[in-house]
Amino acid sequence: MQRIIGKQAVLHRYEDLMAYECDGYTIHKGVPAAVIFPANTQEVSAAVTYMHKHKIPFIPRGAGTGLSGGATALNGEVIISLVRMNKLLDVDYLNRKAVVQPGFINLKLSNSISTKGYYYAPDPSSQAACTIGGNVGENAGGAHCLKYGVTTNHVLGLELVLPSGEIVRIGGLPDSPGYDLLGILTGSEGTMGIVTEITVRILKKPQGIKTVVALYDDVNDASQAVSDIIAAGIIPAALEMMDNTAIEGVESGNYPVGYPRDLGAVLIVEVDGIEAGLQHQIDEVLEVCRKHHVREVRQAASVEERARWWANRKTAFGAMGTISPDYLVQDGVIPRSTLPFVLARVGEISQKYGLRIANVFHAGDGNLHPLILFDSRIPGQQQDAVLAGSEVLQVCAEMGGTITGEHGVGIEKMEDMRFVFTEQEIEVQIGLRQVFNRDNLCNPDKIFPKPARCVEVKQHLATVRETAISN
Ligand SMILES: Cc1cc2nc3c(=O)[nH]c(=O)nc-3n(C[C@H](O)[C@H](O)[C@H](O)COP(=O)(O)OP(=O)(O)OC[C@H]3O[C@@H](n4cnc5c(N)ncnc54)[C@H](O)[C@@H]3O)c2cc1C
Structure with a gap:
C-alpha cells in the first residue's frame, strides 16, 4: 500500500489502528490490518485493484459516525478512509447541482453555498462531522427529510470504484433509462464499491x-x-x-x-x-x-x-452521556398512527430489562430512535441493551414498520433482517450484491445474516417440505 499511495498515507502500527476499531456503534470492535488514505480516485482504484488481485478484503470509511458498525473491520480488513478526498469540486447554480468528493463534510456544503441563497437539504444531526460519501453509504436522513426526502432523493450522479478496481460513472441525468442503479447504490453501506465523487441536488433556501x-x-x-x-x-x-x-x-x-x-x-x-x-x-x-x-x-x-x-x-x-455511562441508539420505523402503542411496548421492554430508554423521534416520518441507557461496567447490561434493542425492532416490524430508517443495518441489525425479509428475499439481495462485489471483498459480511444460518434454515425448510410431501 505504501508503494501504491505513499508512505505517509498508510497507518499500520497497532496504536494507530486502535482509533479505527469501531464507528459510532461501539458494541462490536475489530482492529483493521491497515488504514489507507488515498488522495484521489486513481489512488483508490490502484489500491483496490491490488487488493482484489490478492484477495484482501477492504472497507470504505468516511468520518466513522455510522451507528450500525458499517465501517468497522471485524475481521482485519483494510480500511480505505476517504477523508483526504474532501473537496467541493463544482457548483452549478443554474442547474442546481454540486459535485463533491466523498470526504466532504455534509454541513460544509450548505455553508459553502449559503451566501448565494442555496443549501443542501439532507441534514443528519451529525452533519457537522459526517461525510457526504458516508451519507450515500447509509442513505442518511435528518430532521428536515420529512418534507425534502432523504439522501437518495438528492443524489444525481456517482463516480464509483468497483470492487475490481474499475472506475465507473452512474447517473448524471434527471432520469436515465435502465435500472435505477443510483437507488441501489445509495444505502448499500459500502458493499458495492467505493464512491469517489457525488453529484447532488442543491435547493434554493426557503x-x-x-x-x-x-x-x-x-x-x-x-x-x-x-x-x-x-x-x-x-x-x-x-x-x-x-x-x-x-x-x-x-x-x-x-x-x-x-x-x-x-x-x-x-x-x-x-x-x-x-x-x-x-x-x-x-x-x-x-x-x-x-x-x-x-x-x-x-x-x-x-x-x-x-x-x-x-x-x-x-x-x-451525545447529551445522553450526561445521564448514562453508555447508550445504544436504535432506529426503527413505524406507521405514525401506531406511535402510542409502540411507545407503550418500548416502556414494557424497558421494564423487562431494567434499563431506561429515552426516545428521540423524527416523529413525522415515524422514525424512532430509542436510546437504551446502560452501564457496560455492570456485567450483563450491555448484552441486555442489545437484546432490548432487538425486541424494539421486532415490535416495529410487527406493526408494519421496519428495522432501520436511516442508520443502516451494518453489523448491528444483520440478524434483525429476519424480522422483515424471508430467507429467499435475503438470498435475492445477496445475489444483487454479488453482481457488484463477486468475491465479497468489499465490506464483507455486513447487512445480511450469516450464510451458515441461511443454509441451516434452508435445510430445515427443505426437511419440513420433504416430510410434508411424503406424508
Ligand atoms: C450524534 C449522531 C447523530 C446522528 N444523526 C443522524 C441523523 O440524524 N440521520 C442519519 O441518517 N444518521 C445519523 N447519524 C449516523 C451517521 O452520522 C450517518 O449514518 C452518516 O451518514 C455516516 O457518515 P460517515 O461519514 O460518518 O460514514 P461512516 O460511518 O464512515 O460510514 C458509514 C457507511 O458508509 C460506508 N461508506 C463510507 N464512505 C463511503 C464511500 N465513499 N463509498 C461507499 N461507502 C462508503 C461505510 O462503509 C459504512 O458502511 C448520527 C450519528 C451520530 C454519531
Whole structure:
C-alpha cells in the first residue's frame, strides 16, 4: 500500500489502528490490518485493484459516525478512509447541482453555498462531522427529510470504484433509462464499491421559516398531535419529538433551553416556504397542538431562539452521556398512527430489562430512535441493551414498520433482517450484491445474516417440505 499511495498515507502500527476499531456503534470492535488514505480516485482504484488481485478484503470509511458498525473491520480488513478526498469540486447554480468528493463534510456544503441563497437539504444531526460519501453509504436522513426526502432523493450522479478496481460513472441525468442503479447504490453501506465523487441536488433556501415548540405532560397527547398535524394536510419541513428521559438528557447537556424536566414530551414543528402562506400554516399547527392538552405552545421569537431549539435537539444523542455511562441508539420505523402503542411496548421492554430508554423521534416520518441507557461496567447490561434493542425492532416490524430508517443495518441489525425479509428475499439481495462485489471483498459480511444460518434454515425448510410431501 505504501508503494501504491505513499508512505505517509498508510497507518499500520497497532496504536494507530486502535482509533479505527469501531464507528459510532461501539458494541462490536475489530482492529483493521491497515488504514489507507488515498488522495484521489486513481489512488483508490490502484489500491483496490491490488487488493482484489490478492484477495484482501477492504472497507470504505468516511468520518466513522455510522451507528450500525458499517465501517468497522471485524475481521482485519483494510480500511480505505476517504477523508483526504474532501473537496467541493463544482457548483452549478443554474442547474442546481454540486459535485463533491466523498470526504466532504455534509454541513460544509450548505455553508459553502449559503451566501448565494442555496443549501443542501439532507441534514443528519451529525452533519457537522459526517461525510457526504458516508451519507450515500447509509442513505442518511435528518430532521428536515420529512418534507425534502432523504439522501437518495438528492443524489444525481456517482463516480464509483468497483470492487475490481474499475472506475465507473452512474447517473448524471434527471432520469436515465435502465435500472435505477443510483437507488441501489445509495444505502448499500459500502458493499458495492467505493464512491469517489457525488453529484447532488442543491435547493434554493426557503423564503420563510417558522418554528413552534409544544410542551406536553403526556407523550400520548404529543403523538396524537403529530398524527393530526399530518392529517390536517400540513407537511412540516420537520416534526420532531423527545420524551421525558430524552429531555432530562438534553437539559443536562451542553445546549439546554430550559424545558421543564417533568414534561412528558416536547414537539418541534417547523414549516417553511413562501412567506405569504406561512403564518396560516403555523396557526393551524398551533390549533392542533392546543387540542391535545398542551401545557404550553409557542412560536420561536427570533432566529437565535430557533437555533437554540435545534442545537438542543440535534445534540440529543451525545447529551445522553450526561445521564448514562453508555447508550445504544436504535432506529426503527413505524406507521405514525401506531406511535402510542409502540411507545407503550418500548416502556414494557424497558421494564423487562431494567434499563431506561429515552426516545428521540423524527416523529413525522415515524422514525424512532430509542436510546437504551446502560452501564457496560455492570456485567450483563450491555448484552441486555442489545437484546432490548432487538425486541424494539421486532415490535416495529410487527406493526408494519421496519428495522432501520436511516442508520443502516451494518453489523448491528444483520440478524434483525429476519424480522422483515424471508430467507429467499435475503438470498435475492445477496445475489444483487454479488453482481457488484463477486468475491465479497468489499465490506464483507455486513447487512445480511450469516450464510451458515441461511443454509441451516434452508435445510430445515427443505426437511419440513420433504416430510410434508411424503406424508
Ligand atoms: C450524534 C449522531 C447523530 C446522528 N444523526 C443522524 C441523523 O440524524 N440521520 C442519519 O441518517 N444518521 C445519523 N447519524 C449516523 C451517521 O452520522 C450517518 O449514518 C452518516 O451518514 C455516516 O457518515 P460517515 O461519514 O460518518 O460514514 P461512516 O460511518 O464512515 O460510514 C458509514 C457507511 O458508509 C460506508 N461508506 C463510507 N464512505 C463511503 C464511500 N465513499 N463509498 C461507499 N461507502 C462508503 C461505510 O462503509 C459504512 O458502511 C448520527 C450519528 C451520530 C454519531
